[in-house]
Amino acid sequence: MIQHEWPLYEVFVRAKRGLNHVHVGSLRAADHEMALHHARDLYTRRNEGVSIWVVRSDDVVASGPDDKDAFFAPSGDKVYRHPTHYSIPDSVPHI
Amino acid sequence: MEGVMSEQTFTATIEKDQRIEPRDWMPDGYRKTMIRQIAQHAHSEIIGMQPEGAWITRAPSLRRKAILLAKVQDEAGHGLYLYSAAETLGADRGDLTRRLIEGRQKYSSIFNYPTLSFADVGVIGWLVDGAAICNQVPLCRSSYGPYARAMIRICKEESFHQRQGYELLMTMMRGTEAQREMVQDAVNRWWWPSLMMFGPPDAESPNTAQSMAWKIKRHTNDELRQRFVDMSVPQAEALGVTLPDPDLRWNDDRGHHDFGAIDWSELKRVISGDGPMNTERIANRRRADEEGAWVREAAAAHAGKRAAT
Numbered sequence: 270m271i272q273h274e275w276p277l278y279e280v281f282v283r284a285k286r287g288l289n290h291v292h293v294g295s296l297r298a299a300d301h302e303m304a305l306h307h308a309r310d311l312y313t314r315r316n317e318g319v320s321i322w323v324v325r326s327d328d329v330v331a332s333g334p335d336d337k338d339a340f341f342a343p344s345g346d347k348v349y350r351h352p353t354h355y356s357i358p359d360s361v362p363h364i
Numbered sequence: 365m366e367g368v369m370s371e372q373t374f375t376a377t378i379e380k381d382q383r384i385e386p387r388d389w390m391p392d393g394y395r396k397t398m399i400r401q402i403a404q405h406a407h408s409e410i411i412g413m414q415p416e417g418a419w420i421t422r423a424p425s426l427r428r429k430a431i432l433l434a435k436v437q438d439e440a441g442h443g444l445y446l447y448s449a450a451e452t453l454g455a456d457r458g459d460l461t462r463r464l465i466e467g468r469q470k471y472s473s474i475f476n477y478p479t480l481s482f483a484d485v486g487v488i489g490w491l492v493d494g495a496a497i498c499n500q501v502p503l504c505r506s507s508y509g510p511y512a513r514a515m516i517r518i519c520k521e522e523s524f525h526q527r528q529g530y531e532l533l534m535t536m537m538r539g540t541e542a543q544r545e546m547v548q549d550a551v552n553r554w555w556w557p558s559l560m561m562f563g564p565p566d567a568e569s570p571n572t573a574q575s576m577a578w579k580i581k582r583h584t585n586d587e588l589r590q591r592f593v594d595m596s597v598p599q600a601e602a603l604g605v606t607l608p609d610p611d612l613r614w615n616d617d618r619g620h621h622d623f624g625a626i627d628w629s630e631l632k633r634v635i636s637g638d639g640p641m642n643t644e645r646i647a648n649r650r651r652a653d654e655e656g657a658w659v660r661e662a663a664a665a666h667a668g669k670r671a672a673t
């Protein structure tokens with residue numbers, strides 16, 4: 270009987286210093302430590318990273334596609350948040 | 365009402381050539397097709413470790429052994445990237461493995477052929493990984509985001525696979541007459557099965573139209589097969605081997621190579637379980653799964669204990 274009792278982990282890799290960790294995929298592991306080792310073997314076989322985060326997938330809280338309007342629509346009509354909203358004469362330098 | 369909206373959003377996303385992401389609404393058929401395609405692909409990577417894995421202990425030098433180990437390890441990685449993508453669609457990788465072992469899901473027919481000599485390792489890298497690259501490069505633009513991203517990662521690694529194989533063959537071709545014969549023999553055995561890797565001809569591939577509409581697939585089987593033949597001919601020439609097809613020749617009008625008829629009854633036979641190695645491949649996968657069960661259980665028990673203290 271093949272039953273997976275190992276939980277799913279999401280993996281994030283920092284490609285090099287100065288960059289954010291980026292989500293690269295997931296894996297199964299018995300615990301955090303094993304997840305980290307598996308992530309090293311699976312996602313960084315060729316210098317793809319200098320640092321790894323692993324997070325239990327069921328600990329991730331995410332916005333859903335249905336929340337899209339409630340979450341992201343309000344920012345659409347706030348054009349005054351963008352620098353291009355303000356007209357400044359060309360004669361004014363460095364702005 | 366909301367269902368209609370969702371369907372419109374899905375169709376519009378595909379039309380704009382944007383990606384579908386895991387939590388988006390998608391038609392049941394899309395989800396099912398995607399899971400089936402990704403699982404079949406994942407199984408192929410995992411079963412694909414066996415034909416070459418068989419040569420790791422017999423590689424002729426430490427360098428070749430290290431290369432082969434790295435390559436087979438990559439294939440394991442490819443399988444895991446893909447199971448990971450399948451899980452974003454609600455599949456469970458333990459369940460997928462079970463389906464593979466019970467013969468309810470398929471893997472690429474190419475891995476049901478035996479690797480008789482070390483030249484097979486080179487020919488697999490050159491032709492089998494070469495055909496895989498032809499298939500996979502367009503899949504980097506597949507409409508399902510996690511699958512497309514896994515394919516990008518995989519394609520980056522496949523180039524090493526093909527080049528190490530071709531270099532191995534070049535080395536053998538510079539060797540003794542016996543070595544050259546081994547290479548030619550391996551090419552003779554792998555050429556036609558490699559062409560079959562692209563699947564049945566378009567006329568007999570009923571799902572192609574829907575998969576193209578959903579942008580799961582970007583080219584038809586016959587288009588990709590032709591591309592592979594055109595790429596392989598000059599490579600074979602440079603290597604000094606003959607591709608085993610008397611009808612293979614350049615067609616100026618088409619701007620492509622013509623090639624002989626493929627024995628589709630062989631593909632059907634091998635897919636339906638009657639290839640030379642089907643039973644052994646699945647038996648090995650089953651054994652690895654069963655013999656590893658106690659390790660998975662022990663690790664889970666250990667983790668449970670540690671979490672409790």
Ligand SMILES: [Fe+2]
Nearest residue numbers: 409438439442
């Ligand atoms: Fe692969």
Ligand SMILES: [Fe+2]
Nearest residue numbers: 439493522525
């Ligand atoms: Fe490969």
